[in-house]
Amino acid sequence: MNGEPTKLAISAHLGRVAPLFDASQQVELFDLDQGTATPTGTVTMPGPTPQQRAAALHEQGVSTLICGAISGYVHQVLAAAGIQVIPWICGPVGAVLNAYLTNTLAGPAWMAPGRGRGGFGRGLRRRRGRPWGSGFGWPYGPMS
Amino acid sequence: MAKNSESQQQPFDVVLDSIADGVFTVDKDWHITSFNRAAEEITGVPRDEAIGRLCSEVLHANICESACALRQTMDTGKPVINKSIYIVATDGRRLPVSISTALLKKEDGEVIGGVETFRDLSVVEELRKQLKARHSCEDMISRNHEMQRMFGILPDIAQSESTVLIEGPSGSGKELLARAIHNLSPRAQKPLVVVNMGALPDTLLESELFGYKAGAFTDAKKDKSGRIAIAEGGTIFLDEIGDMSPASQVKLLRVLQEHEYEPLGATKPVRADVRVVAATNRNVDELVADGNFREDLYYRLNVLRLTLPPLANRKEDIPLLIEHFMGRLETIRNKGVTGISDEAVAALMRYDWPGNIRELENALEHAYVLCGGGEIRPEHLPGHLHPRPDERATLPGTLREMEREFITNALIRNNGRRVVTAEELGIDKGTLWRKMKRLGIDVPRAKGEGA
Numbered sequence: 072m073n074g075e076p077t078k079l080a081i082s083a084h085l086g087r088v089a090p091l092f093d094a095s096q097q098v099e100l101f102d103l104d105q106g107t108a109t110p111t112g113t114v115t116m117p118g119p120t121p122q123q124r125a126a127a128l129h130e131q132g133v134s135t136l137i138c139g140a141i142s143g144y145v146h147q148v149l150a151a152a153g154i155q156v157i158p159w160i161c162g163p164v165g166a167v168l169n170a171y172l173t174n175t176l177a178g179p180a181w182m183a184p185g186r187g188r189g190g191f192g193r194g195l196r197r198r199r200g201r202p203w204g205s206g207f208g209w210p211y212g213p214m215s
Numbered sequence: 216m217a218k219n220s221e222s223q224q225q226p227f228d229v230v231l232d233s234i235a236d237g238v239f240t241v242d243k244d245w246h247i248t249s250f251n252r253a254a255e256e257i258t259g260v261p262r263d264e265a266i267g268r269l270c271s272e273v274l275h276a277n278i279c280e281s282a283c284a285l286r287q288t289m290d291t292g293k294p295v296i297n298k299s300i301y302i303v304a305t306d307g308r309r310l311p312v313s314i315s316t317a318l319l320k321k322e323d324g325e326v327i328g329g330v331e332t333f334r335d336l337s338v339v340e341e342l343r344k345q346l347k348a349r350h351s352c353e354d355m356i357s358r359n360h361e362m363q364r365m366f367g368i369l370p371d372i373a374q375s376e377s378t379v380l381i382e383g384p385s386g387s388g389k390e391l392l393a394r395a396i397h398n399l400s401p402r403a404q405k406p407l408v409v410v411n412m413g414a415l416p417d418t419l420l421e422s423e424l425f426g427y428k429a430g431a432f433t434d435a436k437k438d439k440s441g442r443i444a445i446a447e448g449g450t451i452f453l454d455e456i457g458d459m460s461p462a463s464q465v466k467l468l469r470v471l472q473e474h475e476y477e478p479l480g481a482t483k484p485v486r487a488d489v490r491v492v493a494a495t496n497r498n499v500d501e502l503v504a505d506g507n508f509r510e511d512l513y514y515r516l517n518v519l520r521l522t523l524p525p526l527a528n529r530k531e532d533i534p535l536l537i538e539h540f541m542g543r544l545e546t547i548r549n550k551g552v553t554g555i556s557d558e559a560v561a562a563l564m565r566y567d568w569p570g571n572i573r574e575l576e577n578a579l580e581h582a583y584v585l586c587g588g589g590e591i592r593p594e595h596l597p598g599h600l601h602p603r604p605d606e607r608a609t610l611p612g613t614l615r616e617m618e619r620e621f622i623t624n625a626l627i628r629n630n631g632r633r634v635v636t637a638e639e640l641g642i643d644k645g646t647l648w649r650k651m652k653r654l655g656i657d658v659p660r661a662k663g664e665g666a
Contacts, residue, residue: 090271090279091303119549140275143307159305161272184273185260185305 076104079171080114080128082138083164092138092158093145094119099164100131108168121148128154137167137176139183159186237312237335240319241270241285242328257312257335259305270331275303276314285329288316292326299336299553311336347535353395355388356539359529360639365521372519373399378471380516381494383523386573389494392523393452396492405449408442412467413458420463422479424470431480443476443487450490456516457497457508464509471515491516526568526575528628530621531640533564536572540579541591551588559593561617562600619654622647626658633660 080098082089089095097115101108114131117123125148128136133154141149141158149156160167160176161183170176228249231238237254239247250265250273258265260273271279277300278284284295294317301309312333319328350358352366372379373396381389390409397407415423426441443451459467470476471491475484493516502508526532537555545552559582568574582595593601622640629635637647650656 084280087269090269091275091277093303093309094277095280139272140303141307142303142309144309146307161269183275183305184264184268185258 076102076109077134078111078132079103079108079168080131080133080136081164081168082136083113086165087163088137088139088160088167090139090161092124092136092141093121095138098128098133098136100133101168103172106172108172121145125149125152125154128152137171159183234332235334237333238330239265239270239273240328240330243289243326245269245271245285247273248328254333257304257310257333258302274333276312277301284314284316285331288318289326289329292318294318302333311340350535353391353398355391355395356535357529357532358535358641359524359532360635361522361524362529362532369395370399372396372521374401375519376490377518378490378516379492379519379521380499381492381521381523382499383494383496384525384571385496386571387496387523387525388572389496389523390452390454392521393450393492393494397450397452397490400450400490402449402490406446407450407452408446409452409454410442411454412463413455415463417460417462421466424466425476426478428478428480431478435480438478441476441478443470443489444478444485446489448488450492453491453493455495456493457495457499457502459508461509464512468509468512468515471512526571530564530624533575534560536575537563537579540576541583544580544583548583550583550586552583552586552591553589555582555591556593559591559596562593562596564617564621566600615654618650619656622650622654623656623658626651626656631658631660 079101081101082092082095083097083099084090084095089097095116097113099113100111102111114127117127121144124145128149129152135155135157136149137157137160139159139161141156146156146158157171157176160181162170162181167176167181170178170181228251231249231251232253234251235253237257238249238251239254240249242248247265247268247270250260250262252262254260254265255262258273258275265273270285271283278298284298284300287293288295294315296315297313298315299311299313301311304310313336314331314333316329316331318326319330320326347356350356350363352369355362355366357363357366379393379396381392383389383392393409394407397403410424412420421427422439422441424441424443426439426444427435429435429437453467456467470487473484474488475486477484499508499513499517503510503513537560541552541555544550563575563578570577578597578600579591581597582591585595586592622636625636625640626633629639633647634644637644640647642650651658
């Protein structure tokens with residue numbers, strides 16, 4: 072956390088984490104420094120393709136994205152662009168940001184239904200068999 | 216807990232669980248109040264985790280933010296039926312689903328929320344993709360019998376080194392076919408160079424095709440590579456060869472005969488390693504017969520000959536092409552155009568398309584620009600495609616009449632040959648026979664076809 076502040080983005084809709092990043096229209100940006108977050112504005116997603124979305128976040132210097140659901144391919148494109156993705160989060164943006172700053176975002180309270188307790192049915196069966204699926208669960212790595 | 220809740224299931228839940236489609240209900244605040252077994256299976260979200268949560272945080276649909284169907288129903292009171300969307304399941308897969316929504320009311324009519332059903336279209340989508348793959352070759356799409364036969368032999372043609380002559384009217388996809396041949400050939404990693412021979416005056420042809428050396432003429436300050444040199448190792452596509460002047464024909468003949476050429480001002484010939492694919496929208500046989508095209512050049516070019524039918528002869532491809540072009544436009548411009556109305560498709564099917572696929576593509580782009588979003592309707596199409604009032608009365612109005620006209624035209628086009636017509640239409644002979652009987656179609660059989 073020395074030098075340049077880290078840039079965090081939260082995909083948001085009506086004050087909550089947007090339900091699906093693939094189709095979300097805006098992200099809210101925050102500068103993180105010394106354990107505090109300063110809002111720096113919002114960015115409108117330029118288009119529907121994951122490449123356009125990754126480029127827009129990259130241009131803003133975003134290193135971490137907190138979002139709701141995200142498809143495997145879009146997740147891969149963001150990861151390839153060097154953006155750490157914390158997906159399948161739901162809740163009010165302010166509370167989610169606070170949970171992130173206090174390292175408590177990993178709790179089931181913030182996890183989208185079906186993700187917190189291992190899922191159900193086909194979704195879970197698929198996730199077990201797909202190597203990229205493992206990238207969607209906790210841990211996401213260091214949070215600070 | 217699951218067992219416990221199962222034992223306490225109400226008859227309503229038992230009915231919902233027996234349905235193969237996903238069903239959930241929400242209250243007026245968008246919180247899920249019931250979630251059936253199929254919904255659990257499709258989304259990957261267990262019922263006990265879904266109940267009480269916001270529907271958007273359970274469904275994760277692409278329309279949740281921008282065009283929620285349930286909200287539309289709650290706002291207008293009108294149901295949404297079979298809207299195609301996608302959701303992202305908990306394993307990160309995008310699932311195409313078809314949704315329908317309706318109001319949820321108490322017995323006294325008071326609205327207490329909404330209900331949404333959704334059907335997993337993954338299998339349908341997969342089959343659609345497979346069908347599309349069957350009907351495509353490189354960037355070309357067709358289910359036409361002749362085109363399908365061409366797709367079948369195209370890989371063998373591409374693998375050979377022989378010169379190919381493509382015939383077909385303007386806008387029928389000659390360059391696309393040339394590209395397909397190049398892409399399927401061992402030369403695919405090398406360049407494909409397109410030269411419009413009709414657009415090159417004689418005075419420029421040599422310098423454009425063969426290049427020149429510095430000092431070859433007044434303005435030749437340094438060497439310039441010709442198109443043949445640029446295509447070295449690859450393919451050169453000579454379009455509109457029927458429009459070449461006699462003088463140009465002589466120069467091209469030499470390249471084809473000797474596989475070498477002399478750049479302007481060069482002192483020795485250069486060997487050319489290029490494959491030649493030529494095309495024309497004119498009837499070369501007639502040009503040769505009239506003395507407007509050299510016979511020796513014709514024989515050099517006419518090693519493998521492919522003929523692209525005009526779009527008027529492959530109208531069964533129009534729906535496929537519409538889907539292809541609309542999909543491409545929507546991908547590039549993302550305007551929210553969701554489809555095309557049956558009336559607009561009928562208008563496109565009625566027209567004879569003298570400009571062929573290029574004209575169809577332009578008409579669709581015109582409609583796409585004028586359509587503000589949603590469905591493309593006839594009024595979005597270019598004016599000449601609007602049915603005239605006097606024409607409307609004589610046009611096939613019902614699906615049955617359209618089918619009758621379509622099959623009759625196909626039979627006439629194939630000289631009454633049932634087997635070939637059935638193949639062209641993508642149905643079996645028995646189905647064609649039944650449809651002819653049902654629709655009262657009476658086209659004489661071809662000679663030699665048994666009863």
